[in-house]
Amino acid sequence: MTSAAIEIDGLTKDYALGFWRKRLRRSLDNLSLRVEDGEIFGFLGPNGAGKTTTLKLLMGLIFPTAGTARIRGKSIDDVDMHREIGFLPEQPYFYDYLTARELLDYYARFFGFASADRRERVARFLERVGLTAAADIQLRKFSKGMLQRAGIAQAILHDPKVVFLDEPMSGLDPIGRREVRDIILDLKNQGCTVFFSTHILSDAEMLCDRVAVLVDGKLQGVGAPGEIVSMDVSAMEILFELKEGCVLPQDLALATKKTGAHYRAEVPEAQLYATLEKLRGCDARILSVQPVRPSLEEYFLRMVNREKAASHAVEVLAR
Amino acid sequence: MSAMPGVVAVNTFREAVRDRVLYNLVFFALMMIGAAILVGQISIGIDRLVIVNLGLSAISAFGLVMAIFIGVGLIYKEMEKRTLYSLLSKPIRRWQFIVGKYAGLLLTLFVNTCLMTIGVAAALFYVSHAFERSDVYILVAVYFILLKLAIVTALTLFFSCFSTPMLSTLFTIGIYLAGMFSTDFLNIGMVTQNPAVKAITRVLYYVLPNFHNFDVIGQASHGFAIPPQLIAQNTLYALLYSAILLVGAAAVFSGRNLK
Numbered sequence: 016m017t018s019a020a021i022e023i024d025g026l027t028k029d030y031a032l033g034f035w036r037k038r039l040r041r042s043l044d045n046l047s048l049r050v051e052d053g054e055i056f057g058f059l060g061p062n063g064a065g066k067t068t069t070l071k072l073l074m075g076l077i078f079p080t081a082g083t084a085r086i087r088g089k090s091i092d093d094v095d096m097h098r099e100i101g102f103l104p105e106q107p108y109f110y111d112y113l114t115a116r117e118l119l120d121y122y123a124r125f126f127g128f129a130s131a132d133r134r135e136r137v138a139r140f141l142e143r144v145g146l147t148a149a150a151d152i153q154l155r156k157f158s159k160g161m162l163q164r165a166g167i168a169q170a171i172l173h174d175p176k177v178v179f180l181d182e183p184m185s186g187l188d189p190i191g192r193r194e195v196r197d198i199i200l201d202l203k204n205q206g207c208t209v210f211f212s213t214h215i216l217s218d219a220e221m222l223c224d225r226v227a228v229l230v231d232g233k234l235q236g237v238g239a240p241g242e243i244v245s246m247d248v249s250a251m252e253i254l255f256e257l258k259e260g261c262v263l264p265q266d267l268a269l270a271t272k273k274t275g276a277h278y279r280a281e282v283p284e285a286q287l288y289a290t291l292e293k294l295r296g297c298d299a300r301i302l303s304v305q306p307v308r309p310s311l312e313e314y315f316l317r318m319v320n321r322e323k324a325a326s327h328a329v330e331v332l333a334r
Numbered sequence: 335m336s337a338m339p340g341v342v343a344v345n346t347f348r349e350a351v352r353d354r355v356l357y358n359l360v361f362f363a364l365m366m367i368g369a370a371i372l373v374g375q376i377s378i379g380i381d382r383l384v385i386v387n388l389g390l391s392a393i394s395a396f397g398l399v400m401a402i403f404i405g406v407g408l409i410y411k412e413m414e415k416r417t418l419y420s421l422l423s424k425p426i427r428r429w430q431f432i433v434g435k436y437a438g439l440l441l442t443l444f445v446n447t448c449l450m451t452i453g454v455a456a457a458l459f460y461v462s463h464a465f466e467r468s469d470v471y472i473l474v475a476v477y478f479i480l481l482k483l484a485i486v487t488a489l490t491l492f493f494s495c496f497s498t499p500m501l502s503t504l505f506t507i508g509i510y511l512a513g514m515f516s517t518d519f520l521n522i523g524m525v526t527q528n529p530a531v532k533a534i535t536r537v538l539y540y541v542l543p544n545f546h547n548f549d550v551i552g553q554a555s556h557g558f559a560i561p562p563q564l565i566a567q568n569t570l571y572a573l574l575y576s577a578i579l580l581v582g583a584a585a586v587f588s589g590r591n592l593k
Contacts, residue, residue, distance in 0.1 A: 094427050
């Protein structure tokens with residue numbers, strides 16, 4: 016077993032609400048996760064699911080109500096751990112009055128790089144994120160996409176071992192998104208662990224070794240994108256041929272589509288054997304039977320709806 | 335590790351300069367030039383007194399305005415614009431950030447005060463064509479203004495760690511005004527017979543910053559000597575009071591959840 020880059024154990028965050036701060040809203044509920052060294056890990060969830068809360072807890076920007084987390088074996092309370100990590104906040108905003116070059120130089124100083132090293136590093140990373148031409152322009156004149164690029168550069172400037180990216184594709188055009196995907200893959204090739212939150216599922220499917228789905232602060236599932244959806248087989252697909260003149264029972268005909276000479280029936284898993292019996296009765300020739308696996312998007316939407324239905328049920332019961 | 339506050343301080347200073355905060359110096363320079371010319375024409379014998387009084391009072395007022403209005407936004411702005419998110423993901427402790435911000439604003443105030451002092455010296459030279467030995471007390475008065483600004487900056491930073499800029503401004507101005515009259519609290523306690531009032535006024539006297547001792551503008555403008563004991567006492571007092579406020583600010587900020 017490889018060593019864990021990130022270990023999260025029962026992380027919980029409640030926010031106090033109201034004037035007297037007596038009402039509590041749980042933003043993250045008992046999250047436990049383990050991200051292996053060198054993985055690209057996608058953290059999926061709709062807006063308000065608790066993704067940013069998790070990242071802020073890991074960065075020490077807010078403090079947990081309960082639970083702990085370790086990054087490369089060091090507690091998240093240990094500021095020295097920050098030497099080994101990089102972080103891109105969601106919709107990053109930087110000092111207006113600095114140029115991109117000055118911004119990176121400023122951040123590089125916290126890692127104690129010598130002056131010449133800083134200069135070389137800053138130039139290299141500006142080039143890597145495509146900001147060389149805009150290096151000496153003040154950030155107040157930057158577009159959202161350019162700020163995102165500057166944000167990525169500051170996150171990876173010091174060659175971190177673990178990089179946290181909060182919605183890294185947000186605000187980027189298709190070219191920018193592709194460049195960020197390339198950067199993430201480059202980081203992985205260099206042995207870096209990448210933990211990124213997103214609600215763009217195609218990016219997660221394309222990039223991630225594993226993903227976790229978070230809804231309403233609760234973890235719904237963790238696994239490889241293919242694996243996570245296969246845990247949730249929604250239906251069975253039966254491919255068959257019918258002899259000339261054979262007619263399907265009406266209920267089965269409704270669930271069947273004809274493509275060329277083949278028929279395709281999609282039935283709930285529980286009705287598989289009964290359907291096969293009916294097909295045998297029609298003298299059908301079964302070509303294949305296979306589970307229908309939802310896409311990551313379908314899985315994601317189902318998880319969100321399931322959680323919403325559960326919380327609605329709790330509200331109704333409470334009334 | 336010790337370099338971290340320095341990195342933040344330089345950036346804070348750079349922000350102030352690029353935000354054109356030091357533009358107030360242009361206004362100050364124009365005011366001093368105008369005053370010197372005017373005073374040279376209308377006052378007989380007291381032109382030095384007027385220039386020094388006006389100059390030192392303006393240095394103090396400009397400094398206070400800068401310390402309060404920049405100070406209250408120092409932390410709040412970083413939180414509101416979320417520039418702190420990237421910064422605190424670097425290996426910097428929260429107390430180092432607070433100390434850096436404080437040092438950066440102090441550096442800005444120091445540069446501002448030095449340049450204004452040069453302006454006063456120029457105006458003084460314009461009206462009397464020479465410097466006197468007692469003019470050294472003007473520098474002592476400027477030094478006291480800087481000490482006072484160090485306390486005010488620490489106060490604004492402390493309040494801005496847990497309240498909005500508007501409230502921080504009100505709190506700081508309130509405490510500054512109360513601090514100007516802190517010795518009066520002690521006097522009230524002496525004349526009253528009520529033990530509760532006595533106790534409260536005594537506590538207020540010791541807890542509120544005593545800004546009265548830092549005001550030697552009158553003495554400096556008259557060329558009166560300022561005792562070295564007062565210089566030592568004020569230096570120690572400002573250092574101690576600012577340090578306590580900074581420790582408080584760091585403690586509050588270190589436990590704060592960033593929204």
